Amino acid sequence: MSKVKKRVYEPRSNYPDRTKSEEKSFSELNVRIKSLDTALLLLSSKEECVLLSVFSHIMEFTRRQDENVLVLKEHHMLELLLEKKIFIEAENVMIRRFALYLITALLDNTDLNTLEPEKTEGILAVACRFYLNESDEFCIEYLSHLLNMCLRDPKVAQGIVENGELLHKFKAVIATSENPDTVFNSIEAVHKILLIQGAEEMLEFTMLPDFPIDRIICEVTNSFQEIRLAALKVLKTLLVDTSEHSVFEPLHRCFYVLEQLVKAFCENPQGPDAVEIIEVLATALRSEKMTKLFFEHNLFDLIVEHLKDQIDILSLELRCTIISIFAETAKYAQYLARMHIAEITDMLLSCLMENDPAPATFVILGLNRMADHPDALRRIVAEYDVGALRKLVSIFHSPEVIIKTREQAAEFINRLLTGAYRDTAGLLMDLDIPSVLTGTIQQGLPNLSIDLILSLLVIIESLGQNEEYRTVLGQHRPLTEQIAQLLMRSYAHSILVNNIFRCLCTIVDEQAVREVLLENYIVSSIKRALKSLSNLVKTAVTNFILQTTRFGEFIDAYIDRGILEVLMLFQKHAFCVSTWGPAIESILSKCPTMKFCIRNCLTFTDITAGKDLYVSRKKFDDFRTFQDILRSDCSPLEAVLVVNFDRLEADEADLMKVPSFCVPISDGAGDHTWCYCKRPADPNLPKYLLTLNQSLTKHGLVENPAKVRSAIDFDNLAKRCKIIAQVVDNVMNENLKILDLNSTEECSRHVVRCHLQELRHVYHTYFIPLGMVRSGCQFERAILFKALADQIGLPCTLERSVDGRMLYNEVPMPLEIAKDVHCDKKTLQLMTWRMLRPTHVVDLMYNVGDLYPMQSRQALQYLRLY
Structure with missing residues (x-):
């Protein structure tokens, strides 16, 4: 294999043509631009140098004067930046800074409330996306400011709360940032987020591990006032939650926030943010845990020491504001002694x-x-000499003072009446408190608050506990008038109506108060209260009725002006009102006439002595019919027997004269003027009572033995019944045939009817005095027996039969029943009359004076039921 040699230099025969490449390239262009529109068009450029140059010129234009920002808005600079997404994608950090600076400047000069919610949400969406990806410190500063502005809209703020990733970075920025503007805007944003959250959401948000609570506490002592104020706002919001499960659950954090607040205050008690510090500290001290730390770690002494050092140079307003701290700590009694010493x-x-x-x-x-605290109370009472109590009275009376302060003044007076009654009540009366209360109550709703009126009513109740002061309050008629008028206007507030009736119960013992109430529509107020849907109101008014049935004028008003009617007709709607039934019975017990008409029964405790008793022979299914007869100038179709021992002669005012043209023509001479009377005189009943007392004296039965004067003398009860029955029989046996108990023959009812008809012609009316009746059967005799028994203190009832034709009497006697402890003589002898039960029927017709056990054959025969 041959080895290939590599050459160091290889000659080239072809070279690139530089002239052609220069011809293809775009050379640098410098153009002079003097139009803002043209500059804005260049923001679409992708050249960094162009963008930097344009942004630099626009920012310089913006900084010259504030009006230039408005020019940018007119040229839709805001929309342009949003369209470009504020240049989020720009790699050059200066471009991003310029873009954020401009959009924040534009939004600072824009009322976000005028923007459409969609547009604000769009700005926030871009800002959030930018915020998540940005790391530049200056960009974070601008973005924090931008987010803070957008959070002014609660709907927009809710979107940030639901963005967990954004919140995570947001809290991380607060915890780590050293930029004062970033910290300020971030803490402000936290405050806005907290304001839109509910209690549970806030707890969940603040209890997250990365929530920067410690950084926020730390900023309370920041050198920048704006940051301190922002941190104080957040802490005040968080400290409102005094529960155990909150961000301030750890003790070290509680102490840290207290320490920072006290430190911030002590460094400059007259600083511009001193009031805000005090408010946050007062909010913190509403928690018992915080207060305990405040005293245990001597922070209280530190505050007091600085306050005493500065007290001479502090303004009155600031000095009194600082004291709000101690108003909160005074809530806990264990620290009162230490506070008083300080x-x-x-x-x-x-x-x-x-x-x-x-x-x-x-x-x-x-x-x-x-x-x-006793020593503090003595010090407060000592201040009466320089007008402290007078000042409190003037505060709750003055309409210029804010209502919360007036409420506290009235409540404080109540507290003083409890702790120092003699000094406080006496001085209040010297200050003419009835007139002050009258003038205050006269201001009425809505000028007065419910709480203030309640406190005024408690003052009246407290003073009314003293008989002398109650007399003074009662004699001041305008005060009672204002309370009665206030009652008529207060039915929208059940708690107020309840307390007004309770207050009236305190002073109603005074005659003047009763007169004023009856003159000022108290009856119509009672009717309205009885028909109320509130059980509280119905309970209050029925209790008032129970308290006032001691007075005859109220009894007459309740019966004659429809109160009893409302009570009777609305019973089915008052099943939750325990005092409704007793209120009815309380009225009826004072008026035996209406009770017998309604209940067809008078019990042992229903005494007929001292008042008129009207008993109609006709039984009325609707008591209002009989009430109309008594009230109206008309005569019933059946006789009405009238019982009264105290009227020997008829009152001239009760005599109703019949016009002469209505009088039948008679041939006889003399005066033929007629008159009739619904309240006739009865000279005979006192004679019958005298005869009865003489008979009782003769037998030694005038009254119970002294040793059991308040009990029942059962040994003599039967004897006394016998004597009363004989007196009744002697009076009403004229022209009557004596019958046997076992006989089926009726007594001579026609004789009685004719006798009553004769009396009707004598008196020209069916209202017949009982003492004038000389012929009577069970009906008439039972009424006289009850009347005489009540006069001598013998327990006796008056009952009407189911068909209404017969009346009879029952008395309590111990029955010889084995193992019946309720009927044992020793047990019954010491029982009150209210606890006794009837056991025997009195025979007034046949075997006069005999007592028949109830349900016995003789009793059934007497009642013609056997």
């Missing part, structure tokens, strides 16, 4: 007295909380 009480009082017309809300809140 003169925090005096600082709060100083802010209260020096601010005119009122201090910030948290000053009064802090005093309210400090009052839980």
Whole structure:
């Protein structure tokens, strides 16, 4: 195999023609451009040198004056940059910087709210894509500013939250960047992201391992004010969550944020961001864990020391703002002693007295909380001498003060009434608190808040606990008028209606209060409350009814003006209101007439003495019919027996004169004027009672023995029943045939009917006084027996039969039943009347005075049921 030799030089016979290559190439072109439109056209060039030159000229044009940015907008520079995707793909970093600078300058001079959401989303999409791929520090700075601007729109911000890759880099930039502008815009963007998130989303976002919370805390002491303020805004948002599961769960981080905040404040207590630092620190101290660290690590002492050093040169507004920290820590009772020793009480009082017309809300809140410490409370009460209480009263009365401060002032007065009642209540009365309360309540809703009105009502309740003060409040009629008027306007707020009724229950013992309430539509308010859909309101109003049935004027109003009617008709809608039934019974127990008409029964505790009792022979299915008869000037078709022991002569005002042309013509001489009366006089009933007492005295049965005066004397009960029955029989046996119990023959009812008809002609009405009835069967006799029994204190009922034609009486007697502890004489003897149960029926017709056990043959025969 032969070896081939390689030559070092080989001669060439052909050479390239350089002249032709130069002819084909494009030589350099220099053109003078003075038109912005032409320059913008050159942005489509792919030559880096051209782009750099054009961008350099445009940026110089932009920096000359702010109006030039508007010129660029008119030439659609923003749209052009977006079309070119802000030159993301440009390899030259200067081109990317120029493009980002221009778009940020354009957006800084554009109201993003005027842009279409689609356009803003497009800007954000390009910026996010740029941000993910960019590493240049200046480009990151511009992009952070661009993202921060786009996040002003909550809809756009939601898109960033859902972009996990972008957030990861975003948080990494915050944690590592040394560029102040980048840090500022990034922290601002974090704040905007937090604002659009719910509690759970925020917790999930901040609990990620790469969330730069420590960097944000660190920036609280940054040398740039803008960065400090941005970090404080983020921390304030995060510190609102005081739960255990938050970004501040670790103790070291809690201490770190407290330390940074205290350090930032102590470095410059009068700095431009001092107020913001205090607000964030106050927010942090709402957490018990933070407060504990604040005191254990002597940060509290550090703040107090700097505050005392600067207190003489600090402005009043700043000094009182700083105190908001202590208003939060005063929430925890274990630190109150330490705070009082540090003169925090005096600082709060100083802010209260020096601010005119009122201090910030948290000053009064802090005093309210400090009052839980005895020494602090004594110091506050001592301040009364220089007008502290007068200042609080003027604050809640003044409409110029913000409503939250007025609420705290009223609540603080309530707290003082609890802790120092004598000093506070006495001074309040000296300050004419009824007039102040009247003027304040008169401002009405919506000028007053619900919480403020509730506090004012509690003040009235507290003062009303003292009889002397309650009298003064009651005599101030305008106060009661305003409360009644407020009630009529408050039915949109069930809690307010509930408290108004509760307040009225406190002062309703005063006669003037009752008069004013009845004059100011309290009845219509009660009707509306009873028909409310709120069980709270219905419970409050029925409780008010229970409290006011002690007074006769309210009983009359409840019956005559329809309250009882509403209670009866709406019972099925009040199954969750436990006081609805008792309210009905409370009214009926004070009006035996209506109770017997409705229930057809009067129990042992339904006493007829001291009031009129109307009993109709007709049984009414609807009590309102009988109510109309009593209320209207008309006469029923059946006799109505009237019982009253106290009216010996009829009142002239009750007499109704019949016109002369209605009087039948009579041949007899004399005065033929007629009159009738629904409340007739009854001179005979007192005589019957006198006769009964004489009989009881004769047998030694006037009253129970002294040793059991409040109990039942069962040994003498049967004897007393016998005597009462005999008195009744002696009165009402005129022209009546004596019958036997076993007889099936009825008593002479026609005799009784004719007798009542005769009495009707005598009185010109069917309203007949019971004492004038001389012929009576079971019906009339049972009424008189009940009336006399109530007068001498004998437990007795009055029952109407199912058909309504017969009345009968029942009494409680111990039955000899084996192992029946409820009917044992010793047990029953000490029972209250309310707990007794009827056991025997009283015979008033046949074997007068005999007692028949219920359900026995004799009892059934007496009732004509056997």
